[in-house]
Amino acid sequence: xxxxxxxxxxxVQPSETLSLTCTVSxxxxxxxxxxxxxxxxxxxxxxxxxIRSGGSTDYNSALKSRLSISRDTSKSQVFLKMNSLxxxxxAIYYCTxxxxxxxxxxxxxxx
Amino acid sequence: xxxxxxxxxxxxVTPGESASISCRSSKSLLSSKGITSLYWYLxxxxxxxxxxxxxxxxxxxxxxxxxxxSGSETDFTLKISKVxxxxxxxxxxxxxxxxxxxxxxxxxxxxx
Numbered sequence: 001x002x003x004x005x006x007x008x009x010x011x012v013q014p015s016e017t018l019s020l021t022c023t024v025s026x027x028x029x030x031x032x033x034x035x036x037x038x039x040x041x042x043x044x045x046x047x048x049x050x051i052r053s054g055g056s057t058d059y060n061s062a063l064k065s066r067l068s069i070s071r072d073t074s075k076s077q078v079f080l081k082m083n084s085l086x087x088x089x090x091a092i093y094y095c096t097x098x099x100x101x102x103x104x105x106x107x108x109x110x111x
Numbered sequence: 112x113x114x115x116x117x118x119x120x121x122x123x124v125t126p127g128e129s130a131s132i133s134c135r136s137s138k139s140l141l142s143s144k145g146i147t148s149l150y151w152y153l154x155x156x157x158x159x160x161x162x163x164x165x166x167x168x169x170x171x172x173x174x175x176x177x178x179x180x181s182g183s184e185t186d187f188t189l190k191i192s193k194v195x196x197x198x199x200x201x202x203x204x205x206x207x208x209x210x211x212x213x214x215x216x217x218x219x220x221x222x223x
Contacts, residue, residue: 035212045152045160045203047212060211094159098207099172101159 002026004034004095004102011108012085018107022078022095029053029071034078036069038091039104046091051078085109113138115204117215124194125223132189132218134204139184140167148208151180151189154217155200163202164189196222 008020022034029051036048049059051069059067068081078095092104114137124130140148151164162171164180167187177192191198199222205214 044216045205045214047210047214050210058210096160098162098165101161104159 002097002100004097004100006093006095006102006105008093008105008107010106011110012089014086014109014111016085017081017083018085018089020080020093020105020107022080022102024076024078024095024097027097027099029073029076029078032097034071035096036078036080037094037096037101039094040088040091048080048093112211113140113206113208113213115206115213115215117202117204117218119218120216121219121221123221123223124191126195127193130191130194130198130220132191132202132204132220134182134187134189134215136185136187136206138208140206140208141184142208147182147184148206149180149182149187150205150207151178152203152205152214153198153200154203155197158200160203191220194220194222198222 003025005023012018033050033052035050038046049069051057057069066083071078087109090109092106094104095102116135118133122130147167149167152160153163154160163174168180180189201217201219203214203217
């Protein structure tokens with residue numbers, strides 16, 4: 001059974017760096033690409049980026065200068081790092097593959 | 112970036128009746144491999160999105176056949192037959208043709 005679970009801090013200070021982890025099970029990261037998608041409260045879905053099965057990445061150009069996605073295949077984990085956070089980065093952050101989505105983690109950017 | 116425009120913004124349906132949601136793309140979603148890269152998702156209240164339809168017309172695993180989708184290269188329709196109370200939520204179309212992936216703004220389905 002495919003499972004994805006996001007974890008990370010619920011509150012981040014403005015201008016600081018967000019670090020999130022997506023822990024997966026039921027599939028291999030070396031055979032599947034993983035996406036990050038975020039959703040501001042009450043709003044729609046925004047694709048952030050992808051790490052492919054081979055390890056290459058692609059990012060939303062609007063976030064590219066601030067965003068990094070990496071992974072540790074031995075731990076079945078995918079990581080998201082985004083710096084210079086602002087209040088408009090407040091959102092639920094999801095990791096997802098075509099077959100399923102994680103539960104999401106709510107991140108609030110506030111002092 | 113590909114823009115996906117959904118209509119209506121919301122729809123209110125009596126249980127047992129049908130509902131249709133439209134999604135229009137600013138670019139053809141037909142890939143060079145002959146696959147139409149249009150996907151439909153349902154986000155129930157307080158939950159993560161779930162995949163309903165992939166590659167325009169294929170039901171995802173576990174999705175009841177009350178859901179169906181059709182379309183052309185740029186215009187798509189999700190149809191829900193015999194709506195049930197569990198169908199309440201926001202429906203999004205999305206594409207996987209190229210990066211960045213983008214989504215429609217969503218259509219909220221409510222029960223009368």
